[in-house]
Every structure is written in structure tokens, then in C-alpha cells.
Amino acid sequence: MRLSSRILNGEVRAIARAMTLIENEQPEAEELLKEIFPHTGRAQIIGVTGAPGTGKSTLVDKLVLAYRRRGKSVGVVAVDPTSPFSGGAILGDRVRMQDLYLDEGVFIRSMATRGHLGGLARPTAEVVQVLDAAGKDLVFVETVGVGQDEVEVTKLADVSLVLLVPGMGDDLQAIKAGLMEIADIFVINKADRADVDQLVRGVESALSLAGRPDGWSPPIVRSVASQGQGVEELMSAIEHWFGFRRGLPAAFDRRHSAQDLILQLLRDRLLETAIGQSEIWARIQAASEEVRLRKRDPYSVVNELIDLLRLGDRIEESS
């Protein structure tokens, strides 16, 4: 049976195989993604963002177990930071979630960042598409931190949870740092710590300053994920958000648009196609040395390459 059919049937080994194809950028991945694309768009994507140490993975584990008890099938994609030396993943699939992993209703995958020119947004979106096509009701996407790539990944999500914990120092700085406008729901984890009220007040006051264009007031849910506290409340908050969101005009949709998908793919494909030409690659190699020695500047080099490639000259001629 074709791999795509096996994925649509929800076969675990087929899902794993597809993800490996995507991660290794195998040519078969594209064919597969084409075939499954019409069957995507059904899963609810739950983004979970928080700095290392906020207990993000623990919270996701508890949410997964709770949704499983309600009969939902679940996928988890954990986006890990990279190792610039080796280019490989460091965390790997999480050992401590092995007990969930053995449960056929859950599929967990870690994503490692890759080469310097490809962000994680596209491969993560593709892995989510596989889980979506495989019939998962919910897909969690975990990201560390608040960098550009994380913001990109956030756009995949139908709901974004942002985790904060008390006592991490300049809490307000963390709150201000871009998280305010990503978060549909704030989770104050490790809420059994002493200075939790101070953090809650900080978030409340930041929220009161920055009204959202869609009119949503992000709730603040307290949790102690390691003990399962707050998980039910969080699930209610998620449900509440989905109810609110259904009533919103399309203009407020922050998610990756189809146009974003096309532009990302086009950008990657243009570069691959350009440097795949031996003439272009040879020129880049030669120019790199001149640029390193400051004999030339990279801007002139690229202008020359663009001229050489005559991008789309034919279209203008024929029209």
C-alpha cells in the first residue's frame, strides 16, 4: 500500500517514516505531502511556548493524558534547539514520555533545527500536516523561547499557550518580550512558588495595557503541572477560546495562510534551484574568497548573480 494511504489509515510506522523523509529532506517527502495535503486542516493545533525550565513538557504530558482519557487521539511535535557543530538534535524523542509513546493513540516527535539557511517553520508545518492527515484530533507543538523561528512556529497553532513561572527574575521583561501578543492563554506554572501573585499581577497589568485587536482577553491559568494541578482549568480555557475563535471574522486569523506556505516554499526552492546550477555555484565559491578578503562586497556579488539568472525574463517577453 502507498505510504500516503497508510498515513491516512493512521499507521504509526508510516507516520514515523514520513517524518524521517521530511527531516532528511528526501525527494519522496514532497510527493507524499502533495498526496496527503487534501486531507489536512482537521486537527486542532495547540502551540505551547515557554523558556527552558518552565515545565512545558511536563504540562504537555499531563494535557495529553487528559485528552487521551476523553478519547482524543494526539500528536506531539517538540521543536528542539540545534547544535551548531553537529547539526543534530540533542534532546531526541523524550525518554520520559515513553509510556505515552507505547500508547497507539499518541505520536511524539522531536524536531531538530537544521542547516543555517532553513528555519524550522516549514518542516514543523509539514510534520504537523502528517499528523493531521493521519487523523490526530489534537497536535501539540512545543517550542522553546521567543525567537523569530518560534514566532513562525506559533503561527501554525490554532491556540497558543505561553508558560511563565514565578521567580525567573525580570518577569516583566519576559512578559513584554513578544509573548503578550502571541499568547491566547497564559499558564503560570509552578504556581505553588512564593512569588506567584506578583507574576500574575504583572501579567494582568501588561494585559490591561495591550488590548488585542480581536477583543479576546487572554485568561491566566495557574498550574502545578508536575502534580496535574490546573490541567482541567486549562482544558476549559482552551475550549472557551475555540468557541470565541469560531465567531471571529477571518481577518483576525493569525495562522499561517496558504500564501505564507507558498512563499516559504518558493523561497527555499528558488535558492536550491539557483545554487544547483554549476555555473552559479562556481561563482559563489570564487566570490566567497574575495568577500572574505574584503576585496569585494557581498551585495555586488549577489546583484551579479541575480542578473545572470535572469529570473523570469521569459515571462515578460511572452506577455
Added chain:
Amino acid sequence: MRLSSRILNGEVRAIARAMTLIENEQPEAEELLKEIFPHTGRAQIIGVTGAPGTGKSTLVDKLVLAYRRRGKSVGVVAVDPTSPFSGGAILGDRVRMQDLYLDEGVFIRSMATRGHLGGLARPTAEVVQVLDAAGKDLVFVETVGVGQDEVEVTKLADVSLVLLVPGMGDDLQAIKAGLMEIADIFVINKADRADVDQLVRGVESALSLAGRPDGWSPPIVRSVASQGQGVEELMSAIEHWFGFRRGLPAAFDRRHSAQDLILQLLRDRLLETAIGQSEIWARIQAASEEVRLRKRDPYSVVNELIDLLRLGDRIEESS
């Protein structure tokens, strides 16, 4: 006088103007960067990476003051996370550093992440080039977190400091999360906290597992940046690293190569040029709606666009 000449003279207003041109992606920015490029490559770039709340900015402030006392001129580039709604910077230029800002020997700039297709690596590199050409001896580049974009920005640096603080929860997770191989020097800030020894041991044991290919053993410096403690030790560690680094073969150089600069620029320019053609843009618009409705998949759309653009057909014909 030309803007580039004024930058080479180190004029503060010219530097500020150049940065605005870069941030707003003005066409004049490219001309300027071409002109100053031969005068770059002299400054020492110091990367400082740490999660929100680790006291990164406070530490940088103290280092800046200490280097100023030694007569060094200094630039600071603070890379801030983005707001996906507004696209603007949230933190802005740091108010509390205003006293440094008034000192002509220091120039501070915050970078906000921008549109979804441009990472921060290139504009940050360009802003650093301006400070470098303007004759700054040292340029600090502060980044939050450990995402893909941060790893990119790290490659700008001649030395990378990674800040950790005790009591942030799963410390080992933070350490494992890609930071081990970025850090030339670990700074354990807020080292007056109770559980500092535990964190130091964690870093030591992680370091003992992962030997670096260049043979460097990253030192662990304890600091209480808010009180200026550890700043001198850190400056010694930085000096020691630069001494070690000078003796390394070029193959161990992790910094952005000239080739990386060219490839980044080429990728951005190819997409700009492609979507700047009305025929291509019109097709993307039409296809986006079909993709949204799952009537087409984005892969076929992009393949068609690539065919239409006939990238480099002429080169092959002429050779």
C-alpha cells in the same frame, strides 16, 4: 559629506541613520553597506545569549562600563523578539542604559524581528557591520533564548557568552538545549543564589561529556552582574579565549563565512525579484485561495512557478 564617510568618521547621527535605513529595508542601505564593507572585520564581536530573566542586559551594561574605562569604544545590538500583530519592537532602546547612551563612545541599538520571511540574522549582521566600520573596538550582540534565529546571530560573534542562573527549574534541560556547543564561556549569573553549586556541577558534568572539536574547555565564570561581581574575571576569560582562538586553524572558525553572507542575501533577493513580477504575484494570489480550500497543494503551485521563472535557463544555453 557622504553617509558612508560620516560613518567611517564614527559620527553618531550617521550611525543611527544607517541603522534606520537597514531596519526599514531602504534601497539606500545596500549602497551604503557596499561602501563600508571594505572597512569591516576589525571589531571584536561579543555574543551574549541567555533566556529572559538571566540578567543579560545588566551584565552587558557592566561589561560596557568596564571596557569604556579601559578606553575601548563600544557598540551594543540588542536583538528583541517580535510582536506578530504589530511587527514592531516592544522593548525599544533600553531606557536604563540612557546614561551610557549619552556617552559618545557607546552606541546602543535594539533590533526587532520583522516580517515572517526575513530572519534577524542578516539585518543584525548589517548593523554590526555599521558599528564595525564606524571604528567600534567591541560590539556586543545580545540575544534571547536558543531558537534557530539565535543560533544564526551567534555565528556573528567572535566569542559567545551563555548566561545561566540558578533555580530556573530544569537547569540541565537548559544546558543541554543547544547551549553547550554555542558557549565559549559560561556565565553563572545571580551566583549569590542558594543552588549555584548544583548548577555549576551540572554544567561541568555536561561539559565533561561533550568535548569540543577545537579542544577549548569553556570556563565557567560566576557573577552577580547587578553588583558588578565577576565582571573582571569575565573580561579575563574573554581575553584568554581570544588568545586561544588566534592559534586555531581556520577550519575551527564557527563564524559566518563570506559564503553564508552571500547565500542569505541571494535567497532574500531571489524571492523579492520573483514576487516583484506582476505575473508571478498574480498567480500566487490566485493559487493561495485554491490551496486554502485544499483544492491544490502548495508543492505543485511552487513547482509551476519555478518552471515559469525558468531560473538560469539562459546560462545553460550560453555555456
